[in-house]
Amino acid sequence: MHTEKDAWIWMSPLVSGGAGVAALLGATGLSGLGAILTIVLVMLAVACAWGSAHRNHATLTRLARQTQDMIEQELSAARQKGSGNGLEEICDKAAPIWVKQIETARSQTEQGITEVAARFAGIVERLQISVTSSQQVAGGRDGGEAAVLSQSESDLVAVSQSMGAALQKRAAMVRDVHELISYTAELKHMATEVAEIASQTNLLALNAAIEAARAGEAGRGFAVVADEVRKLSSLSSDTGKKMTEKVNVINSAIAAVIGAAEKFSEDDTRSVTEAEQTIRRVLANFESVTKNLSASTELLRRESDGIRSEISDTLVYLQFQDRVSQILSHVRDNLDGLHAHLKRYVNERHGGSMVTIDANSWLNEMALGYTTAEQRRNHHGEIHKAAAEETEITFF
Amino acid sequence: MTKTVLIVDDSDSLRQLACIVLKRAGYELIEACNGVDALNKMNGRKVHLIISDVNMPLMDGLTFVKQVKSLPEHKFTPIIMLSVDSFEVSCQEARVTGVKAWMVKPFSAEKLLDMVSRFVQP
Numbered sequence: 001m002h003t004e005k006d007a008w009i010w011m012s013p014l015v016s017g018g019a020g021v022a023a024l025l026g027a028t029g030l031s032g033l034g035a036i037l038t039i040v041l042v043m044l045a046v047a048c049a050w051g052s053a054h055r056n057h058a059t060l061t062r063l064a065r066q067t068q069d070m071i072e073q074e075l076s077a078a079r080q081k082g083s084g085n086g087l088e089e090i091c092d093k094a095a096p097i098w099v100k101q102i103e104t105a106r107s108q109t110e111q112g113i114t115e116v117a118a119r120f121a122g123i124v125e126r127l128q129i130s131v132t133s134s135q136q137v138a139g140g141r142d143g144g145e146a147a148v149l150s151q152s153e154s155d156l157v158a159v160s161q162s163m164g165a166a167l168q169k170r171a172a173m174v175r176d177v178h179e180l181i182s183y184t185a186e187l188k189h190m191a192t193e194v195a196e197i198a199s200q201t202n203l204l205a206l207n208a209a210i211e212a213a214r215a216g217e218a219g220r221g222f223a224v225v226a227d228e229v230r231k232l233s234s235l236s237s238d239t240g241k242k243m244t245e246k247v248n249v250i251n252s253a254i255a256a257v258i259g260a261a262e263k264f265s266e267d268d269t270r271s272v273t274e275a276e277q278t279i280r281r282v283l284a285n286f287e288s289v290t291k292n293l294s295a296s297t298e299l300l301r302r303e304s305d306g307i308r309s310e311i312s313d314t315l316v317y318l319q320f321q322d323r324v325s326q327i328l329s330h331v332r333d334n335l336d337g338l339h340a341h342l343k344r345y346v347n348e349r350h351g352g353s354m355v356t357i358d359a360n361s362w363l364n365e366m367a368l369g370y371t372t373a374e375q376r377r378n379h380h381g382e383i384h385k386a387a388a389e390e391t392e393i394t395f396f
Numbered sequence: 397m398t399k400t401v402l403i404v405d406d407s408d409s410l411r412q413l414a415c416i417v418l419k420r421a422g423y424e425l426i427e428a429c430n431g432v433d434a435l436n437k438m439n440g441r442k443v444h445l446i447i448s449d450v451n452m453p454l455m456d457g458l459t460f461v462k463q464v465k466s467l468p469e470h471k472f473t474p475i476i477m478l479s480v481d482s483f484e485v486s487c488q489e490a491r492v493t494g495v496k497a498w499m500v501k502p503f504s505a506e507k508l509l510d511m512v513s514r515f516v517q518p
Binding site for chain 2: 308311312313315316317318319320321322323326370371372373376392393394395396
C-alpha cells in the first residue's frame with residue numbers, strides 16, 4: 001500500500017539527481033567559483049542518493065513487517081471467522097467425546113475378550129477332564145471293557161464245559177446202575193430155579209425115604225432115586241457156582257459204582273467251587289466296570305453341564321460386540337457428518353459466503369443418535385464406567 | 397405340543413445363546429438374522445413368541461414389529477425386544493408398536509429363560 005509519503009521517498013533520489021544536473025548545467029556558464037559550487041552540488045547529490053538508498057531499504061523492511069502483520073491479522077481474522085463458524089468449537093468439544101466413546105468401546109472389547117478367553121480356558125480344562133476320564137474307563141483293567149468282557153466270556157465257557165463233563169459222567173453212572181438192575185432180575189430168576197431144585201430134591205428125598213422104608217431088600221428103586229438126587233445135587237451145585245459168580249460181578253460193579261460216585265461227587269464239589277469262584281470273579285469285574293462306568297458317566301454329565309454353562313456364559317459376554325458396534329457406528333456417522341460440514345464450509349468460503357454452524361445444536365444432534373447409557377455418560381462428561389449396567393427389563 | 401420361539405438378531409452369538417438356552421428348556425427355535433429374513437421364515441408357521449433385536453440391517457426391529465402386527469395370524473403373538481438402548485424414548489416407541497417387553501443387552505442365559513417363560517411355557 002503506497003502512501004504519499006512513500007511516493008516522496010521513492011522520488012527523493014530523482015530529486016537530488018535532478019538538483020545535481022541543474023547545478024551542472026548552471027555551472028557550465030560560470031567561472032572557478034561556479035566550478036567549486038558544481039563540485040559541492042555533485043557531492044550533495046551523491047550524499048542525497050546514498051541517503052535515499054538507505055531510506056529505501058528501511059522502508060522495504062517496514063513494508064515487509066507491515067505485510068506480515070497484515071497476514072497475521074488476516075489469519076487471525078480467518079481464525080476468528082472459523083471460530084465464529086462453529087467448526088473449531090465442534091472439533092474442540094466433539095473430539096474429547098469421541099475419544100471417550102472409542103475408549104469405552106475399547107475397554108468393553110477388552111473386558112469382553114478377557115472374559116471370553118477365560119471361559120474358553122475353562123472349557124478346554126473341562127474337556128481335558130472329560131477326555132482323561134473316558135480314557136481311564138476305556139484304558140483301565142488290562143485293556144478296558146473289551147478285555148474284561150473277553151476274559152469273562154472265556155471263564156464262563158470253561159464253567160459251562162466243566163458242568164457238561166460232570167453231566168456226562170452222571171449219565172454214565174445211570175447206565176451202570178441200569179445194568180445192575182438187569183443183573184438183579186437174573187439173580188431173582190436163578191434164585192427161583194434154585195428153590196425149585198431144592199423143592200424137587202426135597203420131594204425126591206422124601207420118596208427115597210418112603211421107598212427105602214418099604215423095600216428093604218428090594219433096593220433097586222432106591223438106587224434110581226439116589227441117582228436122581230445126585231443129579232439134582234450136581235445141578236444145584238452148578239447153579240450155586242453161577243450165582244456166586246454173578247454176585248461177585250454185582251459186588252464189583254457196585255463197588256465200581258460207589259467208587260465212581262465218590263469220585264464224581266468230589267469232581268462235582270470241585271467244579272461247583274471253581275464255578276462259584278469264576279462267577280464271583282466275573283461278577284466282581286463287572287461290578288468294577290459298572291462302578292467305573294457309573295462314576296465316569298456322572299463325571300462326564302457334570303463336566304458336560306459345566307461346558308454347556310461355560311459356552312452359555314461365553315455367548316453372554318459376546319453381547320458386548322453389539323454395544324461396541326453401535327458406539328463405533330455413531331462415532332463413524334458423526335465423523336462423516338463433520339466431514340460433510342467441512343466440505344460445505346470450504347466450498348462456500350471459496351464462493352465468498354460464510355457458513356456458520358451452531359456448535360451446541362450440532363452436539364445436541366449428535367447426542368440424539370445415542371443408544372447406550374455409556375454414550376450419554378461420555379457425552380455429558382460423567383465418570384467413565386467400562387462395564388455395561390445390570391440388565392434392564394421393562395414390561396409393558 | 398412344543399412351543400416355537402422366533403429369535404431375530406444379526407448377532408450370531410446372541411442367536412446361539414438363545415438356541416442353547418431355549419432348546420434345552422424344551423422350546424423349538426426358528427432363527428432369523430433380520431426383519432426380512434424373519435418375515436420369510438415365519439410365513440405360514442405357528443410362532444408362539446418373537447424375540448427381536450432393534451438394530452439390524454435390511455429391516456430394523458421396530459419396522460419388523462409393525463409388519464408382524466399387521467399380519468392377522470401374528471397380530472397377538474407376544475414380542476420381546478432386545479436392544480443396547482436403555483433410553484426412555486426408544487422404549488416408549490417400542491411400547492406403542494405393541495411390544496410386550498424391552499430387554500437391554502447384555503443379559504444372562506437365566507434372565508432370557510425367565511423372560512421367555514413368563515410369556516410361554518415349553
